[in-house]
Amino acid sequence: MSTSLVVAVDGPSGSGKSSTARGVADRLGLAYLDTGAMYRAMTWALLRAGTDLSDPDAIAAAARGIHLESGVDPLDPTIYADGVDVAEAIRGENVTAAVSYVAAVPSVREQLVAMQRQSIADNGDRIVVEGRDIGSTVAPDADFKIYLVADPAARAARRAAEDGSADALATEQALAKRDEIDSNRAASPLAMADDAVLVDSTYMTLEEVIATIVDMVEQP
Ligand SMILES: Nc1ncnc2c1ncn2[C@@H]1O[C@H](COP(=O)(O)OP(=O)(O)O)[C@@H](O)[C@H]1O
Numbered sequence: 489m490s491t492s493l494v495v496a497v498d499g500p501s502g503s504g505k506s507s508t509a510r511g512v513a514d515r516l517g518l519a520y521l522d523t524g525a526m527y528r529a530m531t532w533a534l535l536r537a538g539t540d541l542s543d544p545d546a547i548a549a550a551a552r553g554i555h556l557e558s559g560v561d562p563l564d565p566t567i568y569a570d571g572v573d574v575a576e577a578i579r580g581e582n583v584t585a586a587v588s589y590v591a592a593v594p595s596v597r598e599q600l601v602a603m604q605r606q607s608i609a610d611n612g613d614r615i616v617v618e619g620r621d622i623g624s625t626v627a628p629d630a631d632f633k634i635y636l637v638a639d640p641a642a643r644a645a646r647r648a649a650e651d652g653s654a655d656a657l658a659t660e661q662a663l664a665k666r667d668e669i670d671s672n673r674a675a676s677p678l679a680m681a682d683d684a685v686l687v688d689s690t691y692m693t694l695e696e697v698i699a700t701i702v703d704m705v706e707q708p
């Protein structure tokens with residue numbers, strides 16, 4: 489049997505977590521779980537159901553009936569909400585603007601954290617998991633914990649290029665707003681775990697970031 493290898497990648501929006509975590513999982517032959525996609529899929533399903541997202545009790549009640557499924561192939565990650573393939577829909581502006589409010593509801597976090605731990609176990613503890621609270625809450629015993637950061641302007645430029653948006657300043661403001669809500673919520677806010685390694689990707693290519701983390705794992 490292979491030994492367990494859980495790699496936690498946390499950090500703010502646009503720091504490169506998803507692309508880096510996928511690349512690391514592919515290089516190391518591990519599964520890959522995008523927990524942000526789960527919060528986004530939950531938000532998509534709540535919006536579809538017409539749930540009042542200004543009411544945490546309404547969010548908590550509706551969320552309990554929603555079924556999510558995450559595929560963990562780093563070369564083809566998938567996400568379904570109540571049987572619907574929502575991989576594209578969860579990147580829409582309406583979901584992006586609302587997701588931090590859904591992610592702030594403690595019972596939603598409990599529900600999704602339980603699913604994330606189940607996914608780690610189902611994959612034999614051989615997985616790269618990325619999000620905001622993986623090293624601190626979801627997998628505090630992870631073998632490796634990375635906290636990925638980049639300057640706000642670099643993060644906004646990357647995200648704007650990805651979205652095809654010409655307005656990098658508006659993207660930077662939207663990221664800053666989401667970071668603020670994610671960092672100040674009461675339930676497991678975005679924060680670096682004490683034993684995480686900080687990687688600043690501002691002046692690194694994606695390949696360099698992936699190689700840095702692969703080296704950390706292969707030559708600890
Ligand atoms: N080190 C890097 N240098 C340049 N661009 C990067 C780097 N890491 C990621 N990117 C790009 O930045 C964008 C956001 O990355 P993503 O992985 O989605 O970030 P996150 O998951 O943290 O929000 C993507 O288009 C990605 O290709």
Ligand SMILES: Nc1ccn([C@H]2C[C@H](O)[C@@H](COP(=O)(O)OP(=O)(O)O)O2)c(=O)n1
Pocket residue numbers: 500501502503523524525527528587588591618619620621622666670
């Ligand atoms: N483990 C996680 C993952 C994401 N979240 C929240 C915080 C983010 O605003 C949303 C969406 O996360 P996602 O990683 O998709 O965000 P970005 O790709 O960085 O824009 O979900 C969380 O609270 N906890």
